[in-house]
Amino acid sequence: MLDRFNSNSSKPNAVRILAIVFFATALLFALIGTVMGDSFYIRLATEALIFGGLALSVDLLLGHVGLLPLGQALFFGLGAYVSAVVLKEWAASFWLAIIVSMLFCAFAGLIGGLIAIRSKGVYFALISFGLAQVFSRVIYNTRELGASDGMTGVPVVTVVPGLQTDNPLGFFFVTWLVIGGLYLVLRYVMQTPMGRLFGAIRVNEHRVCFLGFGALRFKITAFVAAAVVAGLSGALYPMLRGFVSPELMFFQVSGNAVVNVIIGGSGTLIGALYGAGLLTVLKSILGSFTVHHHIVIGLLFVVVVIAFPRGIVGYLVPVLEARLSKKKTGDNS
């Protein structure tokens, strides 16, 4: 009994340590970039965090509810486009862009959820894939949204007085806070009764119904929440890069998010961020040698799926826990 209690209380500790290490490393990375006077690395770190947000939304669905989304870039790209349109056409306001993007994605998530959520397993994966494919094709062919070229010239905006999005370190902090906040909120939600129900749906959906909960409602809630998380991350993208393009919705982006989650460790949330961080850095390093970095990442992914399906964090947490409990018993004796 006591053992169980201990392992329960020490598990969040291991995850918490990994989370602190992640966000501290990200800060360190940006600070080193600032000291070296090279904004490339700061922007790279910012981009890694933004794609980390997309990976978080995939992990919410894949790791917690057990739905594999192969088209999550749809909401990421939608957030990015809405944010770009608001900034360019409506008002150059950071907060307005963020809020409108989130509302739009919540609505799109609701519609997408109503279409996709009734289907299970591989059907869900393929339908989410199809949704994104169709929607990106529509954007690709809409001249008002720049068609295949996307939209450029997204204006620089003020986040808080004195801090503008074109300040690399400043915007990195903004992104760091947003993604960190998202992580904490999701972490918290997973510990609420609703979060527990998500896990129950993943393990056995039928039994959840027998317990008197409408699984469908919770699945749609999760889908909408994931859409909002992806949309919020996407909304930051045009502020960082100054443009949006239909490629943001393409399968490559959705696929990469899934790869990030699996390599980092699905169902851990922090693993999604680790995966996004590692792969963004890896891609940047490989990209300086060859344009064919996909093959390396694809091979890495295949090896992880076969040999380490729990991902980096999935393997680190037990090791870390063992360390921690050893230290604890060492202190006691």
Next chain:
Amino acid sequence: MTSILEWLQFVLAPQSINGLSIGVAVVLMALGLTIIFGLLDVINMAHGECYALGAYAVVVILGMGVSFWWAFLLTPLLMAAMGYAMERGLIQQVFHSKDRHTLTLLLTFGMATVMEDAIKIVFGANPRSVEAPISGATELFGLFFPNYRLFVMLLGGAIIVAVWLLVFRTSIGAIVRAAAHDKDMSASLGIPVSRVYSLTFAFGVALAGIAGVLLAPIYSVFPTMGRDFVLMAFSVVIIGGMGSIKGAVLAGLVLTQIQSLSSLLISPVWNDTLLFGIMVVVLMWRPQGLFGKLGHA
């Protein structure tokens, strides 16, 4: 009245026949997907890349100075060998884990990434063209159709019928259906289920390769050619019912007809949206697709 007849003859009929030649290739793709899913419960996300590899195999074989007909015979064999190796070497590694649906999907997705980039490395990103082995055109209903398209329809149709006969009228097909119905019972009756799995996967991949060979002279050959095409095949399989052969054939033919005829009325840009709309409606009505799974009557 004559104007309606003329419209039927000069507008509708050619669209329909062009749609049919593509429909046959789509059905071959969908058959591969659905047979693999029906037996192994595996969604082959790399199916589009297998199709692309089939087309590139033609490019290579023709480049060696061998005739198209040899390419047509050799490519399915090469693809089958590759599919066999993929199943043995990779898919079986995760096949017995608990959530094999997700894992095999992820695995084949990773393989697709690797294959696509491998194609780009070996052949470059530029499109290649393949010359049709049959030139000329034939007059049908007062219209001229490229002979090659007619050939694709006939040969593709023959292959579809052959697959149908193989699955439903031979003892090999009976073994596959038995393994799909109940693999433990089949194993205890002496069927080498694991070998049947590998060979079935190889067979499905070979069908994708054949589709690639047949369409290579019609479309140009480029590394990402499989991606759009496979979406069509996925829609067909989802609508027809995952793992259903009848569903794949019927849905494949109907959907490609809808696609080619609708382009008379709406911009082809909206084709995917239309197909997807149909898919959503069918799924709301019958979430498991129109027809039942292989081996489950």
